[in-house]
Each structure stands twice: as C-alpha cells, then as structure tokens.
Amino acid sequence: MKVVYFLVAFLALASSIAFAYDPSPLQDFCVATNEINGVFVNGKFCKNPKLVKAEDFFKHVDPGNTSNKLGSKVTPVAVTEIPGLNTLGISLARIDFAPKGLNPPHTHPRATEILIVIEGTLYVGFVASNQNNNTLFTKVLNKGDVFVFPIGLIHFQLNVGNGNAIAIAGLSSQNPGVITIANALFGSTPLISSEVLTKAFQVDNSIIDYLKKQFWYDNN
Incomplete structure (x- = not known):
C-alpha cells in the first residue's frame, strides 16, 4: 500500500x-x-x-522610445512578434532606459526572467512572497552583469547611472505576460472599489481617488 x-x-x-x-x-x-x-x-x-x-x-528590434513619464520602454519579442517561437518556451525583451528611467514594479505570471545589462548601471530587485516575509533582494548591476527574477514575483529596474541604459531580458515562456502593479490596482477596468483599496492600504479615500485619476503609462 x-x-x-x-x-x-x-x-x-x-x-x-x-x-x-x-x-x-x-x-x-x-x-x-x-x-x-x-x-x-x-x-x-x-x-x-x-x-x-x-x-x-526573425525580427529586427529597434531602440525603444523612452520619452515618457517612466523614462523607459520595453520592447517584447514573444510569440506575438515572432510566430516561430510557438511551443518553444522562450522569449525575450529589450529594455531601454533614459537617465533615471524606471521599469516599474511588475510580475510575469508565466515566466522566470534573466536579465543582462548591455549598457549603463541599473538598480534592480524583487520581493519574495509572504511566506518569505516579503524580503526585498536588490543589486546594482553594471555592463555585463546578470540577475534573475523568479517566476511570478514582483520586480523592477531603475537606471541609476548618468546616461542611458540598455538591458536584455530572457523569459522562460513564449508568452510570459506582464502585470504592472500600479496599473492593475489603480487603473483596472472597471476600477477596483475605493472601499477595498482604502482598507488594503490603510489610507484616506481622497488618496485613493487621487491615485486613480493619475495617467498610468504602459511602457510595454
């Protein structure tokens, strides 16, 4: 038995x-x-x-336009962009950063990400889940440095150098998906109830209303 x-x-x-x-x-x-x-x-x-x-x-990837509120642009190369990736379980993205540009906190629900810095200096990090006390793991990366973001965990990249920065991210799915945290919470369709968000963040309703009225830019 x-x-x-x-x-x-x-x-x-x-x-x-x-x-x-x-x-x-x-x-x-x-x-x-x-x-x-x-x-x-x-x-x-x-x-x-x-x-x-x-x-x-095949696909040619041009530098991304970083003239936006975040100062960054993610150019995905997944199955939508290269149909030959279907069933192969991989994809990548080019990430361009203006000085002080940010790729904001987000998750990939279907993929682990491995990132290499091609130019510039990036401050990167991810947050572990509740079971690991939401521990923050961070590192400053320079040209040639590589960092891994485990599947599904919230992570970010910030350009802390004086010039532009470029990174290439490899992802373990042909269609990794992306959830930008700020957009999901304050710019969903329809909007999440303010009662839910005020209690979740323990703030006044006016703060939630203010955040909902902001223009949430999608850099993907």
Whole structure:
C-alpha cells in the first residue's frame, strides 16, 4: 500500500511540474498562424510546415522610445512578434532606459526572467512572497552583469547611472505576460472599489481617488 501511495504522490508531483511551464514540442516547430484550421497547440494554430519560411523566426528590434513619464520602454519579442517561437518556451525583451528611467514594479505570471545589462548601471530587485516575509533582494548591476527574477514575483529596474541604459531580458515562456502593479490596482477596468483599496492600504479615500485619476503609462 505504501508503494501505491508513493507512486500516486510521484505522479502528482511530476504532473504539476509538467504543466507549470510551456510544454515541450513534439515536432521541429509549430509556427503560430491566425488561421483557424490545422493543429491547435498551446493557444495557437500551427502553420502548415510546407509554408514555413525563415521570416517566421526573425525580427529586427529597434531602440525603444523612452520619452515618457517612466523614462523607459520595453520592447517584447514573444510569440506575438515572432510566430516561430510557438511551443518553444522562450522569449525575450529589450529594455531601454533614459537617465533615471524606471521599469516599474511588475510580475510575469508565466515566466522566470534573466536579465543582462548591455549598457549603463541599473538598480534592480524583487520581493519574495509572504511566506518569505516579503524580503526585498536588490543589486546594482553594471555592463555585463546578470540577475534573475523568479517566476511570478514582483520586480523592477531603475537606471541609476548618468546616461542611458540598455538591458536584455530572457523569459522562460513564449508568452510570459506582464502585470504592472500600479496599473492593475489603480487603473483596472472597471476600477477596483475605493472601499477595498482604502482598507488594503490603510489610507484616506481622497488618496485613493487621487491615485486613480493619475495617467498610468504602459511602457510595454
């Protein structure tokens, strides 16, 4: 009987791990297409392999425009931008920063992120979950430095150098998703009840109303 319990527990664990990340492909590629026929894999239909071309796996990325309130621009390169990424379980993003530019606190619900600084100096960090006392882990990164942000945890990057900065982020999903914390809380559609937010933040209703009226810029 103990052997049976062990096997059940092992299979449950293996199953949870298998479905925690993008599935492994069972073919060379499954280029995403907007057509509504063919094979439907991981949220996308697969393009006929005989019609696949090199351009399906290619994209040129220009520097992002940082002339905004945050002073940063994230340029994603996920399955939406490169259909050949479908089922491959990876994506990346280029992040451009003006001096003092900020990529604000956000999470990726479906991916771990690994970031390398190409130019400049960044102050980066992430916050652990409640079970780890919301511990903040931070580091100042210079050119060539690499930092990892675990899946689902709130993280940020701030340019603390005197000039522009550039970073490249690799993500462990073809479609990692992003939730910008300020936007989600104060700019949702429809808006979250002020009663909820005033109690959550333990502040006066006027402060919540003020925050809701701000223009929340999306730098993605």
